[in-house]
Amino acid sequence: MFDNLTPEEATIAYIIRAKKSFSDTITQYSIADEYIIRRGIEISPRKVRRIIEGLIKKGYPVISTPHQPNPGYCWGGNSGEALDCYRRLRKKGIKIMVRARRILRNERSRKGQGELF
Numbered sequence: 001m002f003d004n005l006t007p008e009e010a011t012i013a014y015i016i017r018a019k020k021s022f023s024d025t026i027t028q029y030s031i032a033d034e035y036i037i038r039r040g041i042e043i044s045p046r047k048v049r050r051i052i053e054g055l056i057k058k059g060y061p062v063i064s065t066p067h068q069p070n071p072g073y074c075w076g077g078n079s080g081e082a083l084d085c086y087r088r089l090r091k092k093g094i095k096i097m098v099r100a101r102r103i104l105r106n107e108r109s110r111k112g113q114g115e116l117f
Contacts, residue, residue: 004057005055008051009037009051009071015035015038016052016055017075019073020075020076021081022076022077022078026073028045028049028072031045031048031073032048039111061082062074063076063077065084065085079097
């Protein structure tokens with residue numbers, strides 16, 4: 001199943017694959033700790049996050065939730081959790097795009113005001 005992955009990616013995929021729903025997730029910090037136990041090699045939580053992003057780009061069903069009491073990652077989730085993840089990320093993306101648009105609009109209007117800033 002993980003033949004096309006690097007050893008780092010495969011190890012992280014195996015760790016996450018054991019978590020099947022939002023009620024049983026694992027944080028990037030816990031993944032880093034588990035990785036160190038399994039491989040005996042240090043890995044930072046930031047690198048774990050980058051590897052997870054790569055797994056998602058390659059089509060692996062890693063989803064996440066920021067919600068308490070179990071924030072973190074899981075493998076595919078149960079019914080509706082992937083859709084919840086999609087909706088949350090889409091909403092966040094739209095908010096970021098609106099903010100970027102406002103920054104651009106504000107910069108354009110600021111240039112028309114002369115040297116007020």
